[in-house]
Amino acid sequence: MNALDESVKSAVPSDRPAGRPPAAPERPAERPARPAGARSVEGRMLARLLDYLGNPPLEFILWTGERIAPPGAAPVAHVTVSSRATLLGILADPQVRFPDAYCEERLEIDGDLVQLLETVYHSGRSSPNPSPVRRLVEGLRRPHVNTLSGSRENIHHHYDIGNDFYSLWLGETMAYTCAYYPTPTTTLDEAQTAKMDHVCRKLRLRPGESVVEAGCGWGALGLHMARHYGVKVRAFNISREQIAYARERATRLGLSSQVEYVLDDYRNISGRYDAFVSVGMLEHVGVANYPALGEVIARSLGAQGRGLIHSIGRNRPAPLQPWIEKRIFPGAYPPSLAEMMRIFEPYDFSVLDVENLRLHYAQTLRHWLALFEAASGRVRGMFDEKFVRMWRMYLAGSVAGFTTGALQLFQVVFAPRDNNDVPMTREHLYAR
Amino acid sequence: MNALDESVKSAVPSDRPAGRPPAAPERPAERPARPAGARSVEGRMLARLLDYLGNPPLEFILWTGERIAPPGAAPVAHVTVSSRATLLGILADPQVRFPDAYCEERLEIDGDLVQLLETVYHSGRSSPNPSPVRRLVEGLRRPHVNTLSGSRENIHHHYDIGNDFYSLWLGETMAYTCAYYPTPTTTLDEAQTAKMDHVCRKLRLRPGESVVEAGCGWGALGLHMARHYGVKVRAFNISREQIAYARERATRLGLSSQVEYVLDDYRNISGRYDAFVSVGMLEHVGVANYPALGEVIARSLGAQGRGLIHSIGRNRPAPLQPWIEKRIFPGAYPPSLAEMMRIFEPYDFSVLDVENLRLHYAQTLRHWLALFEAASGRVRGMFDEKFVRMWRMYLAGSVAGFTTGALQLFQVVFAPRDNNDVPMTREHLYAR
Numbered sequence: 050m051n052a053l054d055e056s057v058k059s060a061v062p063s064d065r066p067a068g069r070p071p072a073a074p075e076r077p078a079e080r081p082a083r084p085a086g087a088r089s090v091e092g093r094m095l096a097r098l099l100d101y102l103g104n105p106p107l108e109f110i111l112w113t114g115e116r117i118a119p120p121g122a123a124p125v126a127h128v129t130v131s132s133r134a135t136l137l138g139i140l141a142d143p144q145v146r147f148p149d150a151y152c153e154e155r156l157e158i159d160g161d162l163v164q165l166l167e168t169v170y171h172s173g174r175s176s177p178n179p180s181p182v183r184r185l186v187e188g189l190r191r192p193h194v195n196t197l198s199g200s201r202e203n204i205h206h207h208y209d210i211g212n213d214f215y216s217l218w219l220g221e222t223m224a225y226t227c228a229y230y231p232t233p234t235t236t237l238d239e240a241q242t243a244k245m246d247h248v249c250r251k252l253r254l255r256p257g258e259s260v261v262e263a264g265c266g267w268g269a270l271g272l273h274m275a276r277h278y279g280v281k282v283r284a285f286n287i288s289r290e291q292i293a294y295a296r297e298r299a300t301r302l303g304l305s306s307q308v309e310y311v312l313d314d315y316r317n318i319s320g321r322y323d324a325f326v327s328v329g330m331l332e333h334v335g336v337a338n339y340p341a342l343g344e345v346i347a348r349s350l351g352a353q354g355r356g357l358i359h360s361i362g363r364n365r366p367a368p369l370q371p372w373i374e375k376r377i378f379p380g381a382y383p384p385s386l387a388e389m390m391r392i393f394e395p396y397d398f399s400v401l402d403v404e405n406l407r408l409h410y411a412q413t414l415r416h417w418l419a420l421f422e423a424a425s426g427r428v429r430g431m432f433d434e435k436f437v438r439m440w441r442m443y444l445a446g447s448v449a450g451f452t453t454g455a456l457q458l459f460q461v462v463f464a465p466r467d468n469n470d471v472p473m474t475r476e477h478l479y480a481r
Numbered sequence: 482m483n484a485l486d487e488s489v490k491s492a493v494p495s496d497r498p499a500g501r502p503p504a505a506p507e508r509p510a511e512r513p514a515r516p517a518g519a520r521s522v523e524g525r526m527l528a529r530l531l532d533y534l535g536n537p538p539l540e541f542i543l544w545t546g547e548r549i550a551p552p553g554a555a556p557v558a559h560v561t562v563s564s565r566a567t568l569l570g571i572l573a574d575p576q577v578r579f580p581d582a583y584c585e586e587r588l589e590i591d592g593d594l595v596q597l598l599e600t601v602y603h604s605g606r607s608s609p610n611p612s613p614v615r616r617l618v619e620g621l622r623r624p625h626v627n628t629l630s631g632s633r634e635n636i637h638h639h640y641d642i643g644n645d646f647y648s649l650w651l652g653e654t655m656a657y658t659c660a661y662y663p664t665p666t667t668t669l670d671e672a673q674t675a676k677m678d679h680v681c682r683k684l685r686l687r688p689g690e691s692v693v694e695a696g697c698g699w700g701a702l703g704l705h706m707a708r709h710y711g712v713k714v715r716a717f718n719i720s721r722e723q724i725a726y727a728r729e730r731a732t733r734l735g736l737s738s739q740v741e742y743v744l745d746d747y748r749n750i751s752g753r754y755d756a757f758v759s760v761g762m763l764e765h766v767g768v769a770n771y772p773a774l775g776e777v778i779a780r781s782l783g784a785q786g787r788g789l790i791h792s793i794g795r796n797r798p799a800p801l802q803p804w805i806e807k808r809i810f811p812g813a814y815p816p817s818l819a820e821m822m823r824i825f826e827p828y829d830f831s832v833l834d835v836e837n838l839r840l841h842y843a844q845t846l847r848h849w850l851a852l853f854e855a856a857s858g859r860v861r862g863m864f865d866e867k868f869v870r871m872w873r874m875y876l877a878g879s880v881a882g883f884t885t886g887a888l889q890l891f892q893v894v895f896a897p898r899d900n901n902d903v904p905m906t907r908e909h910l911y912a913r
Contacts, residue, residue, distance in 0.1 A: 229906075230906075231905075364825070364826065364829050364831050364832075364898055385826065386818070386822055386832055387818075387819040387823075390818055390819035393797075394796065394797035394817065398796060399796050399839070399889055400837060400889075400891075402837065405831060405832060405833045409905065453898075454829075454831055454899060454900075457831055457832075466885075466886035466887075467885075467886060468886075469840065473841065474661075474663060474911075475836065475910075475911070479906075
């Protein structure tokens with residue numbers, strides 16, 4: 050999964066429930082532009098919000114023609130707001146209403162969307178020491194525990210949109226997680242394959258070994274492991290569409306006897322394996338379930354076992370950006386490294402290696418976004434303009450999340466405490 | 482620093498204060514050996530302690546000639562206990578009294594000390610879910626906050642024993658921290674140099690840059706950085722003897738203008754630097770001071786800065802082995818990875834890389850122990866037999882701590898969130 054971050058803060062508190070239109074009536078757009086210094090009430094409120102955000106270099110153009118731009122650098126983008134109601138909505142809940150307005154064509158953006166969002170991220174950085182009140186509010190807003198049925202619903206919401214849609218922009222591998230770019234010219238498909246090799250090398254897979262995978266997407270990693278490392282794989286996923294696709298792929302490649310795709314929750318994993326791997330599932334697990342995940346891993350691995358978890362993360366605990374939580378990834382939460390340790394500590398796992406691939410995810414997302422834009426006409430045909438804009442916003446926001454460090458990508462290798470059969474150095478990962 | 486772990490658990494609670502001799506009178510050693518099944522009271526109590534420890538393959542020989550060995554595998558070592566008082570002391574507080582009795586020659590060990598301690602570590606592993614009572618007790622036993630003056634006292638206790646003593650067994654570099662062994666045949670001196678290069682590469686030091694070092698030991702790393710990477714270094718340490726040694730070394734090498742050794746606490750670091758480094762100091766900082774350390778780092782680094790902290794750690798929070806805390810490292814505490822995050826989280830640092838060098842520390846300690854044994858006659862001449870045994874116990878116990886995974890060694894690379902000037906991959910660390 051990918052995620053926008055808290056890029057914009059709610060400057061004007063609202064007691065209206067989200068989604069209900071503001072009480073104020075729409076105004077016609079023919080009001081004349083006001084001179085600087087004689088701003089409208091709405092203009093002054095917007096200027097105050099921009100000031101609160103650290104005055105990002107953006108220009109807003111209101112339905113009246115009034116232009117609001119913070120002092121300082123030239124704007125990197127121009128945002129046209131179509132109505133008073135839209136602006137009031139944004140002022141009341143910018144984190145959700147700004148992207149919603151864009152998706153609903155009540156707001157237009159002239160300029161580079163990624164750059165716009167990066168600008169907002171940079172200016173809107175949370176303070177080093179958030180106030181206790183903010184911590185409390187953020188704590189209360191945290192997504193609920195993911196139950197078995199709740200997880201199924203959340204996963205269905207995002208991953209079962211249609212394999213045809215995802216195949217338009219994920220590239221050949223259909224890997225929907227951060228790729229690995231050994232060089233700046235590596236292509237998306239090469240980088241996804243390089244990521245799978247990086248994971249297999251970190252796990253030191255040997256022919257004949259067994260691997261259990263928690264959350265397998267469209268099945269690329271399991272097939273790669275079986276094909277190139279000679280291992281047997283059992284891969285779990287609760288997305289019906291993805292499992293069907295993965296099984297079909299395994300059959301096509303003649304790997305059905307080596308890779309078994311199981312339509313079930315990671316909590317129902319049974320059996321013993323040489324390695325445990327999970328790439329891009331942890332974001333959907335929820336911190337409250339981390340000890341349960343640790344228990345699954347502990348009962349799955351022998352003393353010589355090893356494991357790898359690859360997940361979007363944070364420098365410190367923070368809730369998911371609310372628009373992303375609402376529209377894109379219900380129930381998702383990217384953990385801090387300390388939070389991830391709640392998987393490992395109770396079972397005395399040793400963390401052997403952590404690699405932060407944040408900039409690789411930015412690059413992956415840039416590649417996805419470019420493919421998505423190239424296919425946007427077809428996406429519009431499959432869905433509608435709103436859908437196109439929603440995914441554009443989500444992909445561009447995720448690029449910005451990773452380039453500004455609002456989001457991290459942690460690849461964590463671990464092993465049971467007793468396992469001394471681990472390589473002394475990581476040089477083997479980089480051997481040609 | 483290095484540390485024994487909680488290898489032995491207190492099976493028989495004692496209400497006598499530590500250090501006071503047991504009330505029972507000494508018995509003469511001429512009592513005849515008892516046949517199996519007709520054990521003495523002491524023998525039965527010892528058997529019960531061994532059973533509690535998971536029956537490690539050790540044989541105890543009492544002053545009476547009675548032999549106690551758990552059922553199962555052949556013993557890897559034989560432990561001769563000289564008196565009833567000694568045994569009762571061990572039964573009451575095995576973690577402290579067993580090593581104390583060895584140091585005071587009231588207990589002899591026939592066999593490999595490292596193997597003996599590894600055996601005990603393996604059998605005495607703490608349960609996956611320690612009871613709330615045990616957690617509470619361990620929590621209460623945690624070392625106190627290290628104040629400025631308290632830190633000075635603790636550091637003096639260990640590091641100011643005498644440079645002559647340390648130079649007998651630390652090798653040429655006088656680096657008293659985990660080395661890095663690129664190959665199994667790397668020597669101690671080579672491995673210490675390789676460690677310094679590994680650290681410099683991880684920090685990507687460039688000529689002309691500035692580095693601040695917190696806790697510099699005898700100064701080897703600062704000199705290496707200045708000499709081979711062309712940087713300016715300010716290195717802090719509160720050990721008077723070490724700073725004097727380091728300054729003398731810098732003068733001898735003509736590096737005084739490039740490396741400044743400051744006799745002061747890390748909390749008093751001032752100025753701005755391109756890199757922050759701390760190798761083997763965190764163990765003496767105390768978790769309560771981690772946010773303060775984070776603050777020091779945050780004010781020392783610019784937006785393009787980067788840092789590295791190298792520290793002994795744990796898979797999960799646990800107090801230092803009490804004998805080590807009492808006799809070797811007062812005030813020391815090896816943190817879990819989650820605990821280390823308390824340095825980074827408040828200041829939004831991104832953790833870029835964590836490498837676990839546990840097996841490298843076991844190898845380093847084996848090399849130190851061999852040099853120490855070779856010089857034990859000279860050490861005995863400088864101090865006494867008790868001192869020799871104390872250091873042997875500490876070094877051997879530390880080997881066992883790392884080989885059994887009771888202790889970990891984390892090398893953590895981090896950077897301010899804004900810093901995108903970081904290498905995409907870690908391949909450069911392994912380039913020839």
